[in-house]
Amino acid sequence: MERLCEKAVEAAGGAGASYADARCIDHRHERIGTKNGATEVLSDERDRGLGVRVIADGSWGFAGTADLSDAGLRAVARRAVDLARAAAPTREEPVQLADAEPVIDSVVAKAEIDPDEVPASERVEILMECDRLMRDEGVDIAEGYISARRINKHFASTEGASIYQERVETGAGLQATSIGEAGAQRRSYPSSHGGQVMARGFELLDELDLPGHAAGVAAEARQLLDADECPSGRMDLILAGGQLALQIHESCGHPIELDRVFGTEAAYAGTSFLTPERLGEFRYGSEKVNITADATLEGGLGSFAYDDEGVPAQRSWIVRDGIFVGYLTSRETAAQLGLESSNGCMRADGWARLPLIRMTNINLEPGSETVEEIIGGTERGIMMEDNLSWSIDDRRLNFQFGCELGWLIEDGEIVGMVRKPTYTGITPQFWAACDAVADEATWRIQGVANCGKGEPGQIARVGHGISAARFRDVEVGVGADE
Amino acid sequence: MSEAMLLGRDEAMAICERALAASRADETEVNLLAAAEGLTRFADNHIHQNVAETNYHVIIRAAFENQVGIATTNDISSDGVEDALRRATVLAEVASPDERYPGLPAPGEQPTPLNGFTATAEFDAARRAQAARICIKVAKERGQSAAGACSTGVSAHAVANSLGVLAWQESTRANLRMVFSGDDSSGYAAKYAEDASEIQPRALAETAAGKCKRSANPKPFDPGRCDVVLEPAAVADMIWFLGISAFGGLAYHEGRSAISGRLGEQVCGDNIALIDDPLDPRGLRRAFDFEGVPCSRVELIADGVTGAVVHDSRTAKLEDARSTGHALPPSSSHGPVPMNLFLRPGGAAMDEMVGATDRGLLVTRFHYTNLVDPSAAVLTGMTRDGIFLIENGEVAGGVRNLRFTEAILEALSRVEMIGREGRLASYAWAPPLLIRDFHFSGTTEF
Structure with a gap:
């Protein structure tokens, strides 16, 4: 892979690029999905290719190919340069990159249990046991999934960087659906949208203990059929489970992407309310709100050693004591903002796509109260768990979320379950109303494996460190009727 | 080629x-x-x-x-x-x-x-x-x-x-x-x-520039129910979500669809006809699916009455039907979905639809739409890139963007006028619609 990257970079330089980098990637993704007593999906997906990114005549060009022959590498490099030159006449200022020390390194992430040590038949057995336990509880649809991903990647640049990285990712989860007069009611373990996914080996499967949670998740799906509807009005809201991860993801993670702030997503995903003049000044949330971007967290789905510009993984502050203090950057956007260096957030969805600024692990740092204390301090509210639906405007201000389940709280105690609860708000007002964040005892990293961005579309796998948090006086129970 | x-x-x-x-x-x-x-x-x-x-x-x-x-x-x-x-x-x-x-x-x-x-x-x-x-x-x-x-x-x-x-x-x-x-x-x-x-x-750029100019200096608009004229991109977004949530054979069979068990029932206004036609040249055509089965034209809704759902081989077996050629790649567990939707046009010009609105909104497109409740086909999303106040049958300037939350089939029961000229927006072709009492559930700051 190293030699392939070197050849591509040399060819790009020879074709006239003032800067070039190449990423060669070997990717393997194994997935098992079971449903109602059968293996529904059992797949082993592989691809391999190389992408070349260049600056020529002051503009970017990028091309990807699966043809790794010498002729193929020369052709893809030349194509990237041609694309850059086609773009150049519209650009008044040439691309400038913040400095980055060229690194030569090799990083092989070791899993405690390599997925290859656990045969597919054993993975199927685990899920089939869960399937039986869920259906014994009487759910209509029992689903389980286990995935393993292995990515071997080499990065090289005309600046002299040469970095090899190997990583393993594991994902697993259960989903139970009951269907009745109240419609389809779904419960997931340990979280919705694919369960938990981490940059770890199959030791994660042992920790998740899917069979130990199968009956419980199915029982909740059944109970939801008889649960009340979510009340409408304003009350306190506690976010727990994966829902807090998605709240951070949509209302903080995306608006701090500096390419988005500078408008490059304006026609598609949108821009951001966190404009540069607000950096260091704007009150994003209450003093309880402390948010970091941390690509160095062990096992986080948004963790890595080097990003796709060869910049080392970093931890940086995004919101400190409620004040907005930092962005996610690339080398280009860091230079645009006047920063000396990037904080290393450029990642691409495989070899065929251009790196974009993506979330790493965006974390709500733990607070000081226990979850029990937060519930106990709530006079009237709802605790919502695990996302069902999400929507937010194109500057990331007005959001509306739906969850799988809510727990009604009265006088500090949980008094009942509600189905498909929803809530809505405006980002800085919502975070300003955060008056409690749970402590380290329940803090964990939740993987989000389906983050979409860019054109052509790219999917990133990112993480969020979360516990639970309370927000005062939030509008809940938003439906199609007033 | x-x-x-x-x-x-x-x-x-x-x-x-x-x-x-x-x-x-x-x-x-x-x-x-x-x-x-x-x-x-x-x-x-x-x-x-x-x-x-x-x-x-x-x-x-x-x-x-x-x-x-x-x-x-x-x-x-x-x-x-x-x-x-x-x-x-x-x-x-x-x-x-x-x-x-x-x-x-x-x-x-x-x-x-x-x-x-x-x-x-x-x-x-x-x-x-x-x-x-x-x-x-x-x-x-x-x-x-x-x-x-x-x-x-x-x-x-x-x-x-x-x-x-x-x-x-x-x-x-x-x-x-x-x-x-x-x-x-x-x-x-x-x-x-x-x-x-x-x-x-150039024509597209002129359209975008005109909308940008006309929606300048947007005024606040209180959420609630009001009449809307939805342009084709907004309508296409709505019917796309209706198609994937309600008219796929697997969601239908499993009881997760808003029309499960309701084939042959009136589910929206009798002026609504929704068809999936993979060979209609107005769309992005497909001759066969990922099982190699030829794609068929399927009447999903005719005169407001549900007609059929789309199938692959699996759901065809489950429902004792034949595949309509809508299989996704075999590693997908989503089941078949309609990917070439067409909402039948009507006879109204855009001016007539705006003219028939005393007070309402003209919406260019939606953003980040998502299903709040797939089994009831309840959708939420934001307006974006051109939302205008209509007063006394005329466009009267830009307003700030709004969030809608609507049950799609109910909204399609309140369609008063259907435009005669539609457009393709990726997977769905749609004409503009005048819908009475559309539900806007919130607003934003711009």
Whole structure:
């Protein structure tokens, strides 16, 4: 892979690029999905290719190919340069990159249990046991999934960087659906949208203990059929489970992407309310709100050693004591903002796509109260768990979320379950109303494996460190009727 | 078109047939896709991204009785395909039996031959950059900022199985979409087509610039129920979510659809007809699905009454129906979905629809729509890039963006007028609609 990257970079330089980098990637993704007593999906997906990114005549060009022959590498490099030159006449200022020390390194992430040590038949057995336990509880649809991903990647640049990285990712989860007069009611373990996914080996499967949670998740799906509807009005809201991860993801993670702030997503995903003049000044949330971007967290789905510009993984502050203090950057956007260096957030969805600024692990740092204390301090509210639906405007201000389940709280105690609860708000007002964040005892990293961005579309796998948090006086129970 | 493809029909079929001949499974299926795509992206009045990729995708499904394994590769060499076949076969041997597995489809009618457009295959990076430059020029002339993307692609798809199915299609896609921004407003325009020569950059740019200008200085507007004229992009978004949540055979069979058990019932206004037609030339056509089954035209709603849902082989077996040729790739567990939706146009001009509205809103498009409750087809989303107040039958200026939360079938029960001229927005073609009492549930700050 190293030699392939070197050849591509040399060819790009020879074709006239003032800067070039190449990423060669070997990717393997194994997935098992079971449903109602059968293996529904059992797949082993592989691809391999190389992408070349260049600056020529002051503009970017990028091309990807699966043809790794010498002729193929020369052709893809030349194509990237041609694309850059086609773009150049519209650009008044040439691309400038913040400095980055060229690194030569090799990083092989070791899993405690390599997925290859656990045969597919054993993975199927685990899920089939869960399937039986869920259906014994009487759910209509029992689903389980286990995935393993292995990515071997080499990065090289005309600046002299040469970095090899190997990583393993594991994902697993259960989903139970009951269907009745109240419609389809779904419960997931340990979280919705694919369960938990981490940059770890199959030791994660042992920790998740899917069979130990199968009956419980199915029982909740059944109970939801008889649960009340979510009340409408304003009350306190506690976010727990994966829902807090998605709240951070949509209302903080995306608006701090500096390419988005500078408008490059304006026609598609949108821009951001966190404009540069607000950096260091704007009150994003209450003093309880402390948010970091941390690509160095062990096992986080948004963790890595080097990003796709060869910049080392970093931890940086995004919101400190409620004040907005930092962005996610690339080398280009860091230079645009006047920063000396990037904080290393450029990642691409495989070899065929251009790196974009993506979330790493965006974390709500733990607070000081226990979850029990937060519930106990709530006079009237709802605790919502695990996302069902999400929507937010194109500057990331007005959001509306739906969850799988809510727990009604009265006088500090949980008094009942509600189905498909929803809530809505405006980002800085919502975070300003955060008056409690749970402590380290329940803090964990939740993987989000389906983050979409860019054109052509790219999917990133990112993480969020979360516990639970309370927000005062939030509008809940938003439906199609007033 | 064939000369523009990465892979010709004969070569593709030879790869598929070699894999079938080498297989020891009871049943084997090969999907082979080849694609070359380019995209030129612009923002802040310059091209900031210019990319191209070529790739292959081979998907092999092997079955021993009702145990199924799937493997993929992008290596189309003999070794690469044989390795994928071996991996699929090994997985099939350890899969648990699936009593609902329908078997691979047998050969039936031959799919309608489809070819792409040479004009699209020839629409290279220089042409894409030229389209972007035209948009940027118009924006600069108006003191606005242009952002958008121009993309073109050619692709080929072969499907072969051990029962004798052999299918081949070539297709092309072209698209130019843009948002022009001013100090406090924005405007959108887009064109999706198979034939790149249908894309008129200057006309689209003028539309986006006009919307941006007319929606400047937006006024607040209180949420609640009000009449709306939805332009085609907004309607297409809504019916796309209705299609994927309600009219797929799997969601229908499992009781997760808003129309489960309700075929033949009146579910919306009798002026509504919704069809999935993969061969309608107004859309992005497909001749067959990922099982090689020819795509059929399906009347989903006629006169407000549900007619049918779409099927692949699996859901056809479950519902004792025949496949309509809507299978997704075999590694997908989503089930079949309608991908070529058409909402039947009416007879109204846009001016008439605005003129018939005393007080309401004109909406260009929605943003980040999502299903709040798929089993009731309740949708939420934001307006974006051009929302206007209508007063006394006339457009009276821009308003701040709003959030809607609506049950789609109920909204389609309150359609008073349907436009006669529609547009394609990716997977759905739709005319504009005048809908009474549309539910806006919130507002934002711009």
